[in-house]
Amino acid sequence: LAKTTQPISMDSYEGQEVNITCSHNNIATNDYITWYQQFPSQGPRFIIQGYKTKVTNEVASLFIPADRKSSTLSLPRVSLSDTAVYYCLVGIYNQGGKLIFGQGTELSVKP
Amino acid sequence: EAGVVQSPRYKIIEKKQPVAFWCNPISGHNTLYWYLQNLGQGPELLIRYENEEAVDDSQLPKDRFSAERLKGVDSTLKIQPAELGDSAVYLCASSFGGAGNTGELFFGEGSRLTVL
Numbered sequence: 001l002a003k004t005t006q007p008i009s010m011d012s013y014e015g016q017e018v019n020i021t022c023s024h025n026n027i028a029t030n031d032y033i034t035w036y037q038q039f040p041s042q043g044p045r046f047i048i049q050g051y052k053t054k055v056t057n058e059v060a061s062l063f064i065p066a067d068r069k070s071s072t073l074s075l076p077r078v079s080l081s082d083t084a085v086y087y088c089l090v091g092i093y094n095q096g097g098k099l100i101f102g103q104g105t106e107l108s109v110k111p
Numbered sequence: 112e113a114g115v116v117q118s119p120r121y122k123i124i125e126k127k128q129p130v131a132f133w134c135n136p137i138s139g140h141n142t143l144y145w146y147l148q149n150l151g152q153g154p155e156l157l158i159r160y161e162n163e164e165a166v167d168d169s170q171l172p173k174d175r176f177s178a179e180r181l182k183g184v185d186s187t188l189k190i191q192p193a194e195l196g197d198s199a200v201y202l203c204a205s206s207f208g209g210a211g212n213t214g215e216l217f218f219g220e221g222s223r224l225t226v227l
Contacts, residue, residue, distance in 0.1 A: 034214070043115070043202050043218025044154065087153055096206055096214030097144050097167075101153030 004088045009106040018075045020105050022088030025069050033064060033071045034099065036087045044087060044101070048073070051093075075107075083109045113137070115219035117203050123225045129191035132222045136184070136205030143180055144216065145171075145188050146202040154202055154218075160186065161208065193226045200224070 006022040024033070032051050036044035048055055050062040050071070061074040075082055085106050089099040116135040124130050136143050141162050146154035157176065159167040162183035171178065175194070180186040190197055200221040206214065 032214075042220055043204065044216070045218070046215045049213060049215075092214070094212040094214045096216045097142060097156070097159050097204075099214070101155070103151070104153050
């Protein structure tokens with residue numbers, strides 16, 4: 001399984017766009033990139049998943065360059081409620097249960 | 112639609128005592144997972160069930176941990192005897208394995224165990 005590396009923590013202010021980059025140099029051809037969000041005292045929640053280029057949903061955007069060795073989760077105009085830990089995972093599309101969670105990025109949004 | 116339900120939310124026990132956690136997955140989800148999450152770390156898989164069969168229990172410490180998923184629906188995770196190092200959050204998740212499966216995991220709120 002591809003190993004991922006992401007910053008341990010990030011700080012932001014309300015209204016700013018936040019970009020969290022994840023590096024996965026040994027991503028395999030069949031691997032997808034998935035991001036989860038976890039609030040304190042809750043289980044992780046699926047945010048977005050992609051294979052290449054750009055994916056956007058109502059919550060976030062995911063940018064994946066052509067070489068796929070990294071990906072960037074973009075959260076537009078964050079609010080205090082976006083304070084959470086964000087996990088980047090890499091693996092086969094329909095095998096979510098085999099994905100390995102790393103330490104994640106703890107995002108702190110300040111007023 | 113109800114999400115993944117876990118109980119109890121919190122449990123405090125003395126070391127060497129037994130403890131059990133219960134999980135009710137989302138209706139129709141045939142795959143169920145138990146994860147352990149230590150403070151400041153990501154979840155780590157303990158066991159994965161496909162229906163009632165444990166298909167991956169390689170990370171489950173079998174000397175003291177056991178799990179079952181009778182009838183392929185609810186599941187119970189047991190620790191006996193508990194040790195101080197077992198203090199953590201135990202997360203249950205489920206996923207749909209049929210057509211259109213995206214691998215998305217749906218997690219419960221977790222059961223926080225404190226062993227004194």
